[in-house]
Amino acid sequence: MRTLPAVKENVLRQPLTWSHCWSFFLILAFLAPAIAHAAPQRDKSPFPEGFAIDVKASEDDVVKAVQSVTEDQIIHGTWVYARETTLTDASAEASSSFYGPWQGPGHVFYKVRRGALSPKHFKDSTDIGTITVRYVVQAVSPNRTHIQIDAAFVEDATHKVHASDSTVETSEFAEINTRLLEIQREEQKTAEALKQRELEVQARAASKQRDEEIARLNSAESSLRDLQSRAHQLRHDVEVRVKNPNTELKAAPFQRAAKLQSLVANTEVVVEIITPYWYGIETAQGQRGWLRQDQVEPLP
Secondary structure, X not given: OOOHHHHHHHHHHOOOOHHHHHHXXXXXXXXXXXXXXXXXXXXXXXXXXXXXXEEOOOHHHHHHHHHHHHOOOOEOOOOOOOOOOOEOOOEEEOOOOOOOOOOOOOEEEEEEEEEEEOOOOEOOXXXXXXXXXXXXXXXXXXXXXXXXXXXXXXXXOOOOEEXXXXXXXXXXXXHHHHHXXXXXXXXXXXXXXXHHHHHHHHHHHHHHHHHHHHHHHHHHHHHHHHHHHHHHHHHHHHEEEEOOOOEEEEOOOOOOOXXXXXXXXXXXXXXXXXXXXXXXXXXXXXXXXXXXXXXXXXXX
């Protein structure tokens, strides 16, 4: 009786026959679909890979720059004839038959040039077809915006797609960046002009306020001078001085009234009461009494 190792060795030494091969192929044929199904499938985009970058600018400014470039009628970075290094007659369009409807976020724009003959920088292009440039603009933050630029050339007859070697996308971005810098400079100039006008308005307001304050001060000073003048006039009207020495200050407006005291010449008194012939006066010491009007005279 043969042991297991001996049996194994005997089987390995037997020659490979057609029946063995046929069985092997049947096994492969049975397993192949399962292996193919189990192998991971990588989705391949039907569109050529483009150019993407984040720029330090607001979404509104980038949209303005991109719209300006889509309307310039030029496909930048490519041409048809060697002596003409610019491809014109492109048009801005709202949709693209090649790329189809945009399903993602942000804003999408298209520029199309039909009837281009073997345009430069599109790989292996040898026929007449259509160039389509797609621009996708999406805000990342208030001052940061993402730009995606894709370019493809599709032959009219065969519908074969030719990818750009990235020259078109980068050239389009260079033009967008130039327009963006112009927009930002213009906005800065506008902001500076607004700031200058604001400063001028503030300066005029401050000057007007200063002039008004000066006018009020002048008016107040004039009023004060008027009051001082009026006070002086009133003082002149109510203050008088005694003409003669030993003038008797009477206790009542009568000649025979009692004498309160004698006043020396040039004594200044304040008139408090006026009658047809007498003044009721007060001296600087607070003594009140009566003097005849002919006994006093106005201050000089």
